[in-house]
Amino acid sequence: MSSPTSAAPAAAPPASPEQLKNARNAATSGFVGTTLEYYDFYIFATAAALYLQPLFFPAEGGVGQIFALATVGVSYVTRPIGAIMWGWLGDVLGRKTALMACIIMMGVATFIIGLVPTYETIGMWAPVLIVLMRLLQGLSAGGESPGSASLSMETAPDHRRGFYASWTIAGATAGLVLSSAIFIPLNMLPEDFMLSFGWRIPFLLSILVTVVTVFMRSRLKEPEVFEEAQEQEETVKVPLFFLLKNYPLEMLRVAGMALFLLMVGLFSTFSLSYGTQVAGISNGEMLALITVSNLGTLVMIPFLGHVSDRIGRRPVFISGCVGMIVLVIAYFGALSSASPGNTWLVWILGILLMSFAYAAANGIYPVFFPEQFPAKVRYSGMAISLMAGLVIAGFAPAIAQTINGDTNNWLGVSLFAAGGIAISALCALFTPETAKIPTAELGLKAEK
Numbered sequence: 001m002s003s004p005t006s007a008a009p010a011a012a013p014p015a016s017p018e019q020l021k022n023a024r025n026a027a028t029s030g031f032v033g034t035t036l037e038y039y040d041f042y043i044f045a046t047a048a049a050l051y052l053q054p055l056f057f058p059a060e061g062g063v064g065q066i067f068a069l070a071t072v073g074v075s076y077v078t079r080p081i082g083a084i085m086w087g088w089l090g091d092v093l094g095r096k097t098a099l100m101a102c103i104i105m106m107g108v109a110t111f112i113i114g115l116v117p118t119y120e121t122i123g124m125w126a127p128v129l130i131v132l133m134r135l136l137q138g139l140s141a142g143g144e145s146p147g148s149a150s151l152s153m154e155t156a157p158d159h160r161r162g163f164y165a166s167w168t169i170a171g172a173t174a175g176l177v178l179s180s181a182i183f184i185p186l187n188m189l190p191e192d193f194m195l196s197f198g199w200r201i202p203f204l205l206s207i208l209v210t211v212v213t214v215f216m217r218s219r220l221k222e223p224e225v226f227e228e229a230q231e232q233e234e235t236v237k238v239p240l241f242f243l244l245k246n247y248p249l250e251m252l253r254v255a256g257m258a259l260f261l262l263m264v265g266l267f268s269t270f271s272l273s274y275g276t277q278v279a280g281i282s283n284g285e286m287l288a289l290i291t292v293s294n295l296g297t298l299v300m301i302p303f304l305g306h307v308s309d310r311i312g313r314r315p316v317f318i319s320g321c322v323g324m325i326v327l328v329i330a331y332f333g334a335l336s337s338a339s340p341g342n343t344w345l346v347w348i349l350g351i352l353l354m355s356f357a358y359a360a361a362n363g364i365y366p367v368f369f370p371e372q373f374p375a376k377v378r379y380s381g382m383a384i385s386l387m388a389g390l391v392i393a394g395f396a397p398a399i400a401q402t403i404n405g406d407t408n409n410w411l412g413v414s415l416f417a418a419g420g421i422a423i424s425a426l427c428a429l430f431t432p433e434t435a436k437i438p439t440a441e442l443g444l445k446a447e448k
Contacts, residue, residue, distance in 0.1 A: 002318040019157060022221055026155040027164045029216050030148035031171035035104055036209045037144040038175030040110035041137055043202040045072045045269045045397075046183050050276075050283060051199040055118045056127045067127075072269055074131055075138030076387075076394020082142020083387040084240055087380030090143065091239045095151040095379060096220045098143055103217065106140035107210030109133045138394075144170060146383035149366035153376065154223035157299035158438050159309060165367035166305025171364070173298045176268060180291045187283050225375045225439055237295030239380035243373070247443075250372040256427030257369070258389025259420040260321055262396035263328065267293070267354055268415055270397040271335060275346075278408060279338045289343075289350050298356025302365035313368040314428055320360025327353040328421070329414040332385040357360050361424065371434035374443035381443075393418065406413045 048071055057067040090098035113133045119126040148168040154163035175239055182202045189198050236242045259381050275286040308316045331349040338346050365386075373381030396417075403412040434442060 001256060003409065013242070014446075019155070022223075023152070023156045023160075023164050024151045025220065026221065027167040029088075029154045029220055029431060030168040031174070032146055033213050034148055034168050034171030035174040035178070036206065036213050037106050037141060038172040039178045039209075040106050040175075040203075040206050041141055042076070042176050042179035042268065043110075044075075044204075046135065046179050046272070046287075047199050047202070048072050049273045049397075050183065050187075051195060052130075055120075055195060055199075056130055058119055061096050062332060068349065070266065070398040071127075071131060071134050073395035073398050075134045075141065076391050077140035078135045079142040079390055079394070080384065081388040082139040083383035084142075084380070085139070085145065086143025086147060086379075087383040088239055090147050090150070090379035090383075091377055092235055092237070094222050095154075095226060096217065096222055099147045099220075099380070100214065100217050102140050102143045102147065103210060103213050106137055106144070107135035107207055107213075109207045110203050111210075114200040114206075134381045140386050141385055143337050143379075145169065145366065146370070146386055147379055148371045150379045150382060151220070153367050153370055153392070154225050154378070154439060156439075160306075161371070161439065162305040162308040162313070162364065162367045162435065163302060164305075165370075166302045166363045169362055169366045170298055170301040173294055173301060176264070176355075177291055177294045177298060180268065180287050180294070184284060184287050184291065184293070187287065188406050204255065205396065211388055212415065228375075236376050239377045240384060243377055243381050247373060247377070247381060250443075251381065251388075252386035253427045253431045254372055254382065255389040257317070257365065257424045257431070258386050259392060260324065260358075260424035261390060261418045262393035262417060263324060263354075265393060265396040266328070266400055266413070267331075267335060267350070267358075270400040270413070271332070271350075273397070273401070274332075274404065275335055275338070276408075278404075279335055280340050281338060281343060281346075282340065282426035285343065287311065289347055292347075293350045296351055297359040300355055300359040304360050304363035305367065308364050309369070312433050313364050313371070314431065314433050317361050317364045318425050319359050320362070320364075321421050321428070323357030324353065324421045325361065325418045325425075327357050328417045329411075330418075332410040332414045336408060365436055368428075368431075368434065371437070371442050372431070375440075378443065396420075 014269040034072045046255065086102060087097045089101070113130065116129045149165050152168050153161040186198050186201065195427060272286050272290060275281045276283055276306060304316055327349060331353050334345040334349050369386060370378050370382040391443060403409055403416055
């Protein structure tokens with residue numbers, strides 16, 4: 001097992017005002033950009049769980065709902081392709097260029113989803129267009145969080161990388177919160193209106209925020225460590241091949257650690273569908289539970305990023321995984337036996353699961369994962385490895401729906417989740433500690 005860095009760190013030099021300004025700008029841009037990116041990405045998941053099945057996948061029984069939830073996972077197929085594409089662009093041409101292109105692609109694809117006619121109007125072209133736009137969303141998402149995380153941690157002072165990088169994933173959580181919250185007032189409108197036009201509103205509104213985010217990102221500066229690599233002609237022409245040759249174990253460990261992210265789809269998409277259709281809980285209450293739990297996650301993430309700067313990445317990440325394993329079984333057990341008016345235990349366990357256990361692992365990975373790679377291939381290394389792990393996580397709602405079937409097999413769903421999270425914890429256990437290593441020295445080793 002790789003041992004954590006044990007040498008006492010030298011006192012970190014004080015950050016200059018210019019460095020702190022750049023770090024704050026990168027963190028702010030990362031927060032806003034990932035908020036929009038993941039708002040766009042997850043409003044589809046919420047709409048798929050509540051509205052899209054009769055409009056685009058009108059199959060009988062539970063088959064149509066499986067198809068609708070599967071479109072959530074379809075986007076994860078193109079995320080690894082996007083990771084390779086954006087990773088190359090970000091490592092060769094610059095983080096800023098890649099992040100600008102990512103956000104434009106996501107905004108356009110999301111807006112078009114809000115315009116697609118239903119199955120009743122254009123037949124099979126309706127689900128085909130939905131899937132195509134979802135694939136474009138996945139392509140975009142393949143580069144957003146890895147690029148923002150790499151930019152934020154490379155710009156931050158050495159001893160505060162965890163805190164600054166955590167704002168990237170805090171933005172993703174904010175996007176998830178907004179994607180659920182925006183449907184709460186809409187869900188109060190007449191069902192006929194929601195099925196005819198109301199569900200389209202969140203998709204169409206995203207274009208306004210896209211314009212603001214593009215403007216913010218146009219003002220970003222490239223990290224000093226990346227510019228130094230370019231000046232020394234250390235850029236790699238094909239990052240994927242370089243990584244497979246020199247960093248295969250690092251990529252495998254990061255991909256394994258990323259499996260815990262299946263909890264996002266299980267909690268925000270599958271449990272929404274399960275809670276409303278099996279337990280009979282109202283759409284509004286389940287959306288409120290998801291929103292409140294993720295708000296707690298949003299608050300805890302920067303704090304846990306700061307904690308990881310003090311005590312290390314591995315203790316925080318592994319503790320979060322252990323907590324998730326215990327709580328996910330308890331949560332789905334409580335949800336399976338809940339009923340309208342008797343949901344207090346579901347609320348308590350849901351908040352503990354997402355706001356504390358999940359937040360611990362989720363708040364650390366934006367700094368822990370890219371720290372495994374050197375600057376010249378950091379964007380690609382994190383993006384490709386993360387997205388490889390997310391392929392399974394993306395299909396988690398559809399897999400869970402299949403396991404659950406018509407028999408209410410909540411225990412099978414829980415064990416599926418616990419198994420993926422256990423792999424994440426095991427991979428983290430064999431990953432070197434990086435919290436005290438200077439940014440310029442991260443990922444350096446003898447290359448083949």
